[in-house]
Amino acid sequence: MHGRPRKPSTPVDENASSLKANKLKSLQSQFLHNHHNKIYTEEALKINEKLIEANPEFMTAWNYRKLAFEDRIQALIDEELRVVENALRKNFKSYGAWHHRKWVVSKGNTSTEREIGLLNKFQQLDTRNFHAWNYRRSIAELKNIPDEKELKYTTDMIETNFSNYSAWHNRSVLLSHLMEKKVEGYLQKEIILKEEYEFVRNAVFTDPDDQSGWFYHLWLLDQTVKVDMPTLVSSWPPHGSDINQVTFPIILYFDEPVEGVSSHTVTVQTENDIFKNVTWNPLSTNKFKCAQAWMTHLSIPHEEVNSSKKVQVKVSSEMSDGIISLSGVTSSRPWSFGFTVSVCQNPQPAEGQNRRLSYADESFCTVDTNSNSAGLLTSYFESKTSDYEQSTSSKWKSEMIATEIDQYRDMLTWAESKKIGKLTLARLLTAYDAVMSTGAPDTANMEEVLQLYTELMKLDPAHNQYYMDEYSLALLKQVTSNKESLLKYCWQYKESTSSNITDSLCLRLNNLSLSRIGSFERLLWVQSLDLSHNELHSIEGLEALQLLSCLNLGHNKLSSFMALDPLRFLKSSLKVLDISYNEIGAHTIDTRRYLCSSPMSHTLDYDSKFEEFANGDANLVNFWDAYSIFGGLNLTQLDIVGNVAVDERFVLFLAKLLPGLEWLDGEELN
Amino acid sequence: MGELAGEKHAAYILKVEKKKDNLEAVIMEHLRINGAYWGLTTLDILGKLEAVDQETVISWIMSCQHSSGGFGGNEGHDPHLLYTLSAIQILALFNKIETLDIDKVSSYIASLQNEDGSFSGDIWGEIDTRFSYVAICSLALIKRLDKINVENAVKYIVSCKNLDGGFGCTPGAESHAGQIFCCIGALAITGSLHYVDKDLLGWWLCERQTKSGGLNGRPEKLPDVCYSWWVLSSLIIIDRVHWIDKEKLVKFILDCQDTENGGISDRPDDAVDVFHTYFGVAGLSLLEYPGLKAIDPAYALPVDVINRIFLH
Numbered sequence: 001m002h003g004r005p006r007k008p009s010t011p012v013d014e015n016a017s018s019l020k021a022n023k024l025k026s027l028q029s030q031f032l033h034n035h036h037n038k039i040y041t042e043e044a045l046k047i048n049e050k051l052i053e054a055n056p057e058f059m060t061a062w063n064y065r066k067l068a069f070e071d072r073i074q075a076l077i078d079e080e081l082r083v084v085e086n087a088l089r090k091n092f093k094s095y096g097a098w099h100h101r102k103w104v105v106s107k108g109n110t111s112t113e114r115e116i117g118l119l120n121k122f123q124q125l126d127t128r129n130f131h132a133w134n135y136r137r138s139i140a141e142l143k144n145i146p147d148e149k150e151l152k153y154t155t156d157m158i159e160t161n162f163s164n165y166s167a168w169h170n171r172s173v174l175l176s177h178l179m180e181k182k183v184e185g186y187l188q189k190e191i192i193l194k195e196e197y198e199f200v201r202n203a204v205f206t207d208p209d210d211q212s213g214w215f216y217h218l219w220l221l222d223q224t225v226k227v228d229m230p231t232l233v234s235s236w237p238p239h240g241s242d243i244n245q246v247t248f249p250i251i252l253y254f255d256e257p258v259e260g261v262s263s264h265t266v267t268v269q270t271e272n273d274i275f276k277n278v279t280w281n282p283l284s285t286n287k288f289k290c291a292q293a294w295m296t297h298l299s300i301p302h303e304e305v306n307s308s309k310k311v312q313v314k315v316s317s318e319m320s321d322g323i324i325s326l327s328g329v330t331s332s333r334p335w336s337f338g339f340t341v342s343v344c345q346n347p348q349p350a351e352g353q354n355r356r357l358s359y360a361d362e363s364f365c366t367v368d369t370n371s372n373s374a375g376l377l378t379s380y381f382e383s384k385t386s387d388y389e390q391s392t393s394s395k396w397k398s399e400m401i402a403t404e405i406d407q408y409r410d411m412l413t414w415a416e417s418k419k420i421g422k423l424t425l426a427r428l429l430t431a432y433d434a435v436m437s438t439g440a441p442d443t444a445n446m447e448e449v450l451q452l453y454t455e456l457m458k459l460d461p462a463h464n465q466y467y468m469d470e471y472s473l474a475l476l477k478q479v480t481s482n483k484e485s486l487l488k489y490c491w492q493y494k495e496s497t498s499s500n501i502t503d504s505l506c507l508r509l510n511n512l513s514l515s516r517i518g519s520f521e522r523l524l525w526v527q528s529l530d531l532s533h534n535e536l537h538s539i540e541g542l543e544a545l546q547l548l549s550c551l552n553l554g555h556n557k558l559s560s561f562m563a564l565d566p567l568r569f570l571k572s573s574l575k576v577l578d579i580s581y582n583e584i585g586a587h588t589i590d591t592r593r594y595l596c597s598s599p600m601s602h603t604l605d606y607d608s609k610f611e612e613f614a615n616g617d618a619n620l621v622n623f624w625d626a627y628s629i630f631g632g633l634n635l636t637q638l639d640i641v642g643n644v645a646v647d648e649r650f651v652l653f654l655a656k657l658l659p660g661l662e663w664l665d666g667e668e669l670n
Numbered sequence: 671m672g673e674l675a676g677e678k679h680a681a682y683i684l685k686v687e688k689k690k691d692n693l694e695a696v697i698m699e700h701l702r703i704n705g706a707y708w709g710l711t712t713l714d715i716l717g718k719l720e721a722v723d724q725e726t727v728i729s730w731i732m733s734c735q736h737s738s739g740g741f742g743g744n745e746g747h748d749p750h751l752l753y754t755l756s757a758i759q760i761l762a763l764f765n766k767i768e769t770l771d772i773d774k775v776s777s778y779i780a781s782l783q784n785e786d787g788s789f790s791g792d793i794w795g796e797i798d799t800r801f802s803y804v805a806i807c808s809l810a811l812i813k814r815l816d817k818i819n820v821e822n823a824v825k826y827i828v829s830c831k832n833l834d835g836g837f838g839c840t841p842g843a844e845s846h847a848g849q850i851f852c853c854i855g856a857l858a859i860t861g862s863l864h865y866v867d868k869d870l871l872g873w874w875l876c877e878r879q880t881k882s883g884g885l886n887g888r889p890e891k892l893p894d895v896c897y898s899w900w901v902l903s904s905l906i907i908i909d910r911v912h913w914i915d916k917e918k919l920v921k922f923i924l925d926c927q928d929t930e931n932g933g934i935s936d937r938p939d940d941a942v943d944v945f946h947t948y949f950g951v952a953g954l955s956l957l958e959y960p961g962l963k964a965i966d967p968a969y970a971l972p973v974d975v976i977n978r979i980f981l982h
Contacts, residue, residue: 095796095798099794099796103794103795128888128890128891130838130839130843130844130846133843133844134838134839134840134843137842137843163890165844165888165889165890166844169832169833169834169844169845170842170844172832172833172834173832173833173842176833210890211877211889211890212889212890214877214889215834215874215889218834218870219833219834222833257864284864285861286861286862286863286864287861288861288862288864290864326864326865461915462879462883462914462915462918463876463877463879463913463914463915464915465912465913466872466873466876466913469913515912537909537912538909540909587958588955588958588964588973589906589955589956589958589964589967591906591909591911591912592909594858594863594907594908594967594968595863595908595909598980599980599981600859600966600968600969600976600980601858601859601860601861601863601968602810602815602859602860602861603861606980606981606982624981
């Protein structure tokens, strides 16, 4: 007690003092009673308030207020939870109700058991209620329920009724987490996958028409096959080859899109360090600088051009932090490849003497296997992928897939519904070839895959085009699997029109009912490509073929100019293009628009110079698309007849865009 | 195969617009602005937008704007991203985006982006990839994408990618066609489709087609006309629409029409509503049904409206 003067107390003082004392004592004893009995009524709070005003140093009184506060909050929380539960009974799919519950739970103490109990009730009523599953995940995170416990819940739900995609989905999420975080008991991928394959087999075999297990099985297969980091699978020039160009591209082809390819991460070495400032460019439309194929253009400097000398070039990547996949995995295995460049000057092609290039059968003859181009092809196949990546062939992968193959072959003997069995078997056979790192794929497997997709087209006609695309990819894999099969499709031009073009082989993949193209890693050497008379509506991936100078896409199903977007990347090489008899202009919906550079996807700025070219023409969009694709191409020969979009005005527009054009639709231009 | 009763559907929409006092209208009052977008876009696809008094609609829309810059579902209702997008889309239809105070609206939208790149629907914090789509689409239409952190927004959406190739509301949430449309649309608008495994997702999406020809929203669920939009537009954006049987889907949508009174329902013989009428007609437009204006699959507005905004 401080600052009170000393003076004797009078009887009046003493009386007042003792009154005060009694009042305070009464308050205190009432308060303590309330406190010990956890009474937090309004009246009790008022008593406490009076006490605290009189004696703010009474700690217990403040503690009581905190307890009262928490109690009131708890009452509020309980009330809100009750209101939410009632609302959910009326509509258990209400976003607003579930969010409110989540919000309330974040405000204070709630019982885990209560929330899990509520969830179990709702999830039994509707096992697919994704709101409940989402809420369950947020509670698990909030209350630190271990992943293993939630995994057991999915096991229980699936064992009760395997037709529960939501449970399978959650299972895949939890297992991924456990494997990623390297939790005890989940370290050996092999063992986990084996158990999961067995687990999902029950679902798929019991009711093959129920989709719940299909996608889970596909995920397991992907987990089995996938390599742990991005890998270089192919290049141009191929390892060990000899090329004789003064100017040439180097193409790096990875197994998935990557970022970070630059002169810091990839070195191009020569004896006298003749290549300065090498810049690598991603062959893709996005602004994020990632692509599956990267390239650079190199020129032997004038001083080095010497008829007897060969320049040795080594391309390598040593740095571990450089090249990254889209999911953030770095390519830390070093790779390298080497080739030589003979630098004698090539004779210049005669100017203005170009005859029109024709793809008619009569223009071709069989390949001279001793020619330069055939030789290049040989070196392509002789340099095996083992030069690029030292993959650790995991025996468990091929064994696991082989077991699955046996299981599904067996299933096809007794299951009535064959669709998922055949589709899975086709995928398993393809996967088996992928994990067997020893060179060429198994021919028997490839034949069987083609057969399965053919059967699936009849079995499941609604998804006919899906199987057609898979068939096309498998066919191209087969065609490009070895030199012998590929040479069957290679032809030589009989007459020369321009020595650059006709010295090379023409890969003729026409009339094969191809609805899709692939296997680009084995086609980087192609300079002349005939894909006419097929069913192609997209040429995605073609941008990797940086040597392409002649391309025939006539008689296909290209339905917009945007479908030609990959040609943007072939500006320096492409000279001859045939897109006659396609469906450009015949469709109101463009399915390639967002996969290509355009202002709508913020991957290309609108170029107002276009308006000068278009001259105020009415059919703006077709012209804009054509302008952004063709403007910049240096074509000498073009065929576009047979497309709805191509009328007289359009032809004039094109002629302005392509000043170097000599042949248009078979007619020589002046 | 039946035919599209375009005239009947246009008349149905105009009728619904006028009826504000029956139970259905009152229970939907909180999202009337969404309803306006569905109705008006359908009319435009059918070539009948002039049947509506543009000025009345626009003045009502602006009355739904809140002081924060966002729009509510109706006059006096709290603002939310969902309603803000519909407001912008309707103004785009009428070529009247300049009516907006662009800075104000874009600031409202941008203020709802969180640090991890996700978007809250409003100040109360619900996070969902639907809101990522809404924010990105809205800002793209008013040319203010620069107001948000696009890289983070994309990163968040990609974090919601599932192992079946699809997308959910939040990371770890089950793939659902509605969410997939939102994520694919947002990735399309931001030029980020390289993050999508088109073959894996394409197969998941094409397997939404049931024996009836209609599409469901996820495995083992019933078909519904609204998925003719969400699944279909996603397939078109990633160029895998040829993996479904388009003719069978057209037939399913036509079978969901009420050819007597107009309107389209979720399934044949169910009650019609403006929501399903829009998705049915928009789906038919995507399937190139003759006589309909083409609709853009990412922005969900007619292609000529999108070209007007981006090709000038």
